[in-house]
Amino acid sequence: MSAQVAAQLVPAVGSPSTASVSAAAAFSQHTVGMKKQAGLFDIWTHSEQAKVLMSVAELDKTFLLVTSLPFGLGSNDVGLDRGQVGSSKLVRFERHGKRLFLVQENTRFIANSSNTDERASVREAFAGAVLWAGDILASENNVHLIDFSSFLLADRHGVADSLNRTRQGNYAVDEKRSAVLSQQAKSFPDNTELEALLTLAGAGEGQFVRQVAADAKSLRVHQHVSLIRLPEAYTPRVYHPGSGGIDSERMDFATPLADSIMVQWQLRHRLEKTDPNAAVSTVKKPIVYYLDRGAPEPVRSALLDGARWWGSAFEKAGFKDAYRVELLPEGVDPMDIRYNTIMWVHRATRGWSYGNAVSDPRTGEIIKGAVTLGSQRVRQDILIAESLLAPYGKSTDAEKKNAAEQMALARLRQLSAHEVGHTLGIAHNFAPSRQGNGSVMDYPHPIMGINSKGEPELNNAYGVGVGPWDDFVIKHLYANFPGQDEAQALAALRSEAKAAGLQYVADSDSRSPGAAHPNGLLWDFGADSMKTYDQLMTVRQRALDNFSTAVLPPQRQLGELEARLVPVYLLHRYQTEAVARLIAGVEYEYGLAKDANEGRVKAGTQVVPASTQRQALQKLISSLRAENLALPKNVLDILTPQSEGYSRTPEYFTGRMNVVFDALSAVEAGAAQSSLFLFDAARINRLAWQQSRDAQQLGVSELFKQVFDQTWKRDAVAPKVIAGEAVQLAANWVVLDAVLNLIDGARLHPQVQADVRQSVNELALWLQKNPGKGSTASSRQQAADLIQAYLRNPASVKLRPLPAIPPGAPI
Numbered sequence: 001m002s003a004q005v006a007a008q009l010v011p012a013v014g015s016p017s018t019a020s021v022s023a024a025a026a027f028s029q030h031t032v033g034m035k036k037q038a039g040l041f042d043i044w045t046h047s048e049q050a051k052v053l054m055s056v057a058e059l060d061k062t063f064l065l066v067t068s069l070p071f072g073l074g075s076n077d078v079g080l081d082r083g084q085v086g087s088s089k090l091v092r093f094e095r096h097g098k099r100l101f102l103v104q105e106n107t108r109f110i111a112n113s114s115n116t117d118e119r120a121s122v123r124e125a126f127a128g129a130v131l132w133a134g135d136i137l138a139s140e141n142n143v144h145l146i147d148f149s150s151f152l153l154a155d156r157h158g159v160a161d162s163l164n165r166t167r168q169g170n171y172a173v174d175e176k177r178s179a180v181l182s183q184q185a186k187s188f189p190d191n192t193e194l195e196a197l198l199t200l201a202g203a204g205e206g207q208f209v210r211q212v213a214a215d216a217k218s219l220r221v222h223q224h225v226s227l228i229r230l231p232e233a234y235t236p237r238v239y240h241p242g243s244g245g246i247d248s249e250r251m252d253f254a255t256p257l258a259d260s261i262m263v264q265w266q267l268r269h270r271l272e273k274t275d276p277n278a279a280v281s282t283v284k285k286p287i288v289y290y291l292d293r294g295a296p297e298p299v300r301s302a303l304l305d306g307a308r309w310w311g312s313a314f315e316k317a318g319f320k321d322a323y324r325v326e327l328l329p330e331g332v333d334p335m336d337i338r339y340n341t342i343m344w345v346h347r348a349t350r351g352w353s354y355g356n357a358v359s360d361p362r363t364g365e366i367i368k369g370a371v372t373l374g375s376q377r378v379r380q381d382i383l384i385a386e387s388l389l390a391p392y393g394k395s396t397d398a399e400k401k402n403a404a405e406q407m408a409l410a411r412l413r414q415l416s417a418h419e420v421g422h423t424l425g426i427a428h429n430f431a432p433s434r435q436g437n438g439s440v441m442d443y444p445h446p447i448m449g450i451n452s453k454g455e456p457e458l459n460n461a462y463g464v465g466v467g468p469w470d471d472f473v474i475k476h477l478y479a480n481f482p483g484q485d486e487a488q489a490l491a492a493l494r495s496e497a498k499a500a501g502l503q504y505v506a507d508s509d510s511r512s513p514g515a516a517h518p519n520g521l522l523w524d525f526g527a528d529s530m531k532t533y534d535q536l537m538t539v540r541q542r543a544l545d546n547f548s549t550a551v552l553p554p555q556r557q558l559g560e561l562e563a564r565l566v567p568v569y570l571l572h573r574y575q576t577e578a579v580a581r582l583i584a585g586v587e588y589e590y591g592l593a594k595d596a597n598e599g600r601v602k603a604g605t606q607v608v609p610a611s612t613q614r615q616a617l618q619k620l621i622s623s624l625r626a627e628n629l630a631l632p633k634n635v636l637d638i639l640t641p642q643s644e645g646y647s648r649t650p651e652y653f654t655g656r657m658n659v660v661f662d663a664l665s666a667v668e669a670g671a672a673q674s675s676l677f678l679f680d681a682a683r684i685n686r687l688a689w690q691q692s693r694d695a696q697q698l699g700v701s702e703l704f705k706q707v708f709d710q711t712w713k714r715d716a717v718a719p720k721v722i723a724g725e726a727v728q729l730a731a732n733w734v735v736l737d738a739v740l741n742l743i744d745g746a747r748l749h750p751q752v753q754a755d756v757r758q759s760v761n762e763l764a765l766w767l768q769k770n771p772g773k774g775s776t777a778s779s780r781q782q783a784a785d786l787i788q789a790y791l792r793n794p795a796s797v798k799l800r801p802l803p804a805i806p807p808g809a810p811i
Contacts, residue, residue: 026138027145039187040229043194050179051149052194053137056100059144062092064228064367065104065131066358067157068335070195071222074212076351076374078166080221083292083334083343085370086157088228088358091131098136100146104129107361112263113254122253131156149180152196157223159200168206171219174199181222184333191337192227212348226337228367231270236363237477238487239264241590242494242601244441244473244504246357246427248364265364267357267425268477271314271322277482280315283322287314288340289369289420290328295344298409299378300327306413307342307420309440309466313474325420340369340423342416349649350376352810353415355422369423373415377810381408381446384811386551387564388448388456388543388571393550403458407446410462411811414440417466426473430510431503431519434527437463438502439470443522445574445811448539455546456539469504472497495600504590513577514682518585518608523574523811529582530619533575537628540571547635559642562661563651565635566806569666573673573808576623580677582608582616583698584686607690613698621710623674624735626717626728629667633722636663654804663723664730668803671731675738675802678707681747688752700752704739704759711735712763712783713770729779736783737800740790744799757791764788 031053034044040063044053065088072082094101106129111122132151136144153175155161160171177199184195197220202209204216213219239247247264255261273281291303307325314323325342328334334341337358351374358368385407386392391400417440432438433445446461472493481489505520518529526532551564585608591601608616622628641659642648648655653669655662677683684700691699711732717724742748743756764787767780790797 027140030137030145037185037187039192040190041187041192041227043185043187043192045182045185047183050182051147052152052180052182052185053145054148054192055143055145056093057143059093059095059100059142062090062105063230064226064360065089065091066226066228066337066368068224068226068370069157069159069221070224070333070335071220072345073159073209073219073221074347075208076347076349077208078162078168080159080162081343081345081347081354081372083341083345083370083372084157085356085358085368088361088367089131090361095136095144096133099133100136100144101130102132102151104131107250109251109253111254112252115254118254148194149196152180152194152223152225153178153198155198155200155223156225159198159219159221159223163200163202163206163209163219166206166208168209169202169204171200171202174201174218177201177218184224186333186336188338190229193333193336194225194227195335196223196225197221198223224335226335228337231360231363231365231367234270234360234363234365236265236365237268239266239364240476240490240494241592242504242595243476243490244427244429244469245477246422246425248359248361250361266477267359267364267366269366269369269424271319271478273319273480276480278318280318280320282320286321287323287424289325289342289371289423290332290334290339291325291342292334292344293328293330299344299375299412302409302412303342303344303373303416306416306440309413309417310420310424310470310474313466313471314478316471317475317479319478337368342371342373342420344375345372346375350374350380350810353377353419355419357423357425364425366423366425369420371416371419371423373412373419374810377415378408378412380811381411383564384446384567385458385461386553387547387568388458388539390546390548390550392553393548396554407458407461410464411444411446413464414444414462421470424474425477426470428507428510429469429504430507430521431505431517432467432469433521433525434503434519435467435501436525437465438467440466441470441473443809445523445525447525448536450538450542454542456543468500469497469502472502491595491598491600494595498600506590512680512682513677514680515581516584516586516605516682516686518578518581518587521574521578521581523809524578529575529578530615533572533579533619536572536575540568543568543571544632544635547632547638549638557643557646558640559646559648561639562653563649565639565666566651566653567808567811569631569670570673570806570808572623573805576620576674577677579616579619580674580683583613583620583678583703584608584683584690585613586686607694607697610694610697617698617703617706620674620678621707624671624707624711624731625714626721626724626731629670629731630721630724630727631663631666636661636722651806653806664726665803667727667730668734669805671734672738672802672805675734676805679738679742681742681745684742684756685747685749685752688749688755700755701759704756704763707735708759708763708766712780713766716776725775729775732779733783734803736786738802740787740797740799741802743790744794760787761791764791 031044034046037043042055067086069084073080090105090107094103106126109126111119134146138145155173163171179197181195186193200219209216246267249264251261252263269287272284275281311323353374354372356370357366359366385404389400391397421441429439429441432442451457505517509517510520586605588605589601595601596603639661653666655665688700691697717728764784767784771777
């Protein structure tokens with residue numbers, strides 16, 4: 001504040017300040033006829049004025065700012081879902097002259113020090129941001145009145161950025177077609193909630209916006225802004241990499257020189273016992289989640305049931321009645337930062353669900369849990385179940401139809417628990433599937449079997465309740481340890497979990513096609529990857545043999561048969577990855593040096609035994625053979641082009657036969673699925689290194705010899721396999737394309753690339769010496785020519801990418 005302004009606000013001794021009186025008059029003049037709401041920030045609104053006035057009483061005092069979307073876009077591919085929350089920003093108001101500035105602090109770089117100058121040196125080293133500046137309309141007793149409308153009318157959530165990032169074009173807010181929703185403005189003691197209607201104008205040429213928008217050139221969304229009082233008196237918990245939690249990370253330049261400059265706090269809700277010394281106690285304020293009222297039955301009950309599973313874990317951690325899930329009360333705004341929400345969100349296509357946590361960037365305390373559940377996923381589950389059970393036909397089999405619906409609802413319960421888990425501060429763990437229902441934080445594949453009639457069954461497709469890993473994580477995140485050293489108590493918890501056989505493999509070690517850990521698997525099931533692979537292949541074959549128009553509900557058009565075929569034909573896709581993970585696979589643990597020194601964690605990696613790797617290779621090669629790729633006659637004879645008024649979607653196989661089902665494209669997708677994992681550069685590099693250390697291990701040359709012997713070099717396919725020669729040739733070409741792309745990808749070590757090139761060259765020589773007959777002869781000659789041309793001059797050959805595989809996840 002300038003000295004001149006400060007002097008104006010100091011009243012003369014013994015008489016009222018005329019400056020204060022005039023300021024007060026000016027203050028009231030700006031708010032005349034407006035409704036005042038007192039709260040964290042006092043606000044003034046008018047039913048006929050699209051603006052919000054706000055008073056700022058404390059300059060330079062930090063608070064949190066969070067944006068969200070009450071109205072979204074409806075596109076899974078773009079994001080921008082209804083109910084989506086943004087990240088929290090630590091902000092404060094500054095006064096410069098006659099204007100207030102809203103300044104964002106850079107919380108990624110700090111100095112947690114009592115030395116003022118040390119803290120300032122870091123703050124001055126990294127850029128903050130000025131989010132907004134506006135004129136002071138009036139001031140009274142150091143309280144400043146501003147019109148905050150222009151802040152609300154700007155794209156604070158990054159809608160335009162999301163559209164641009166997903167290649168939907170350049171959009172910008174059209175202020176003339178945007179408005180502050182003053183009737184939505186609310187202020188409470190610890191938070192102020194504001195909202196605006198934004199119209200984003202653009203060319204409207206993007207595929208995804210045209211798919212969902214009423215007018216792709218004019219996108220209407222609602223933007224919500226929450227201003228939140230900073231939480232106080234919260235004790236953060238140090239993050240541990242073996243805990244299964246989610247961390248909040250920053251660089252602290254004040255840490256001792258021998259310590260890491262990276263400081264990580266565990267994300268978690270505040271949960272305080274009324275009796276801190278009791279083993280089991282009620283809490284001062286329970287964690288409560290509220291389900292979107294837009295979720296219909298029977299979905300609503302399934303989501304409530306699944307989300308409530310976490311209650312048992314909190315009970316085991318010593319918290320009584322500490323966690324609840326309820327239906328959102330009528331009239332409550334789900335965007336209000338005070339409510340943890342589970343939103344049932346509609347999109348044009350199926351897509352991912354999310355669990356996001358708005359947190360205090362200083363401590364990792366979760367302010368709001370925000371779950372987004374995509375409504376179309378449950379329809380995909382029903383589609384898969386119906387495709388396997390075939391409940392329709394001349395008359396509907398009510399028992400099978402009910403089994404399909406019950407499987408989908410069981411999946412919803414698990415999904416609800418899973419996404420709520422993220423908002424409790426829990427990361428994915430993709431290892432517990434080795435123990436059956438080990439954790440809801442895994443991605444579950446429906447457990448399938450064959451019943452006494454020889455038909456696929458799904459009666460126990462998904463587990464019920466949280467698993468032992470989930471119980472452990474809640475204890476590690478939330479439990480308190482009166483009279484004990486917390487670090488030692490948590491270390492003991494981790495040791496107990498390990499002794500119980502609980503293993504943790506996170507996202508970073510599970511999603512890549514070349515991932516190494518054999519237990520970090522998405523959408524798998526079973527303790528033995530190869531045994532489950534055989535089980536799924538049996539279910540797949542029975543489902544293909546039984547495939548008929550009975551998989552399709554009677555009101556659906558015949559062209560949708562292919563959409564039902566896709567998940568059946570590719571039923572083994574995730575278990576194929578599980579088998580591939582055994583090849584050049586290595587196990588390892590997460591932990592700190594202290595954990596290894598004290599014997600809780602073993603440093604280094606353990607290579608999968610050679611015999612297991614060779615068995616896995618044979619399983620994978622079998623998936624590339626015509627016997628497993630060819631479709632039976634009953635499938636080929638009923639697949640029908642799309643009816644008038646319908647069209648193919650990305651859920652179908654790609655085709656090169658116009659409207660007619662392209663069986664070769666399906667075969668190519670199946671072969672690509674296996675090749676994607678088998679010929680990953682990281683896996684091949686590891687394979688070479690493993691054999692260099694242990695000559696008994698599976699090596700690069702052996703792998704390629706086995707693959708080529710059983711694909712390009714194999715004997716003629718038995719006549720009982722429909723179109724066996726054509727099917728095998730289609731798979732062979734995918735294999736060759738994948739191998740050439742592997743060589744061309746510049747990710748192999750030079751000596752490993754030399755081994756692969758040598759194997760491919762030997763294949764070319766064999767193909768020339770063994771031309772075969774008919775179509776096989778043509779393909780062998782072309783393949784030999786392609787290989788030799790590429791090896792002579794890679795730039796002279798345009799390589800084909802792997803065929804497209806229809807999406808499987810999320811299931």
